[in-house]
Amino acid sequence: MPEAAATPIPVRAAEDIIRAGRRMDERGWVPATAGNISVRFAPGRIAITRSGGHKGFLNAFSVIEVDLDGRAVTQGARPSAETLLHCQIYRAFPDAGAVLHGHSVANTVLSLDTPGPAIGFTGYEVQKIFAGQTTHTATLHLPLFDNDQDMTRLASAVAPHLPHVAMGYLIRGHGIYIWGPDMETALARLEGAEFLLACALERRKR
């Protein structure tokens, strides 16, 4: 186990995570103990939700520190298995400052009902909230990966696609991963992605 950190998790980082949990809970994106939320508050230092626990009722104790390999820095803490996927994003994108993972109805249903490698979105104004998107006429792809309880294997399946990801990715029957340079941007992107998924689900009902 790595050495305990010399300085504690900043209050601001813990508060960002607690507030994001409340927001995701209000929208129905983290049922039961689903989801996890993290922030990179300094180079190589990640604050992330502890394994288990409802994300709508987080407090400072619910937030632990891990290193970039997903190992607990907080003494006696057990990180969630999915911590590895957060760390993979922080390693791949040096400008990523916050990562969100949620299990909404729309992302779960659509990921199970879409046989292809991605869900495409075209014609939606909200596409422009994603980095590099300037027009609704482009097609934005949300890649899909099969669920796997072995996180190392799942991370290996995601790895080759990660550099080309424009908005985040979906794990079938499981949930979404979205990130941004800070928590505010990550939350806006998650809200945009969930809006697009809710619209797509609505259109399939017709």
Ligand SMILES: [Zn+2]
């Ligand atoms: Zn999950």
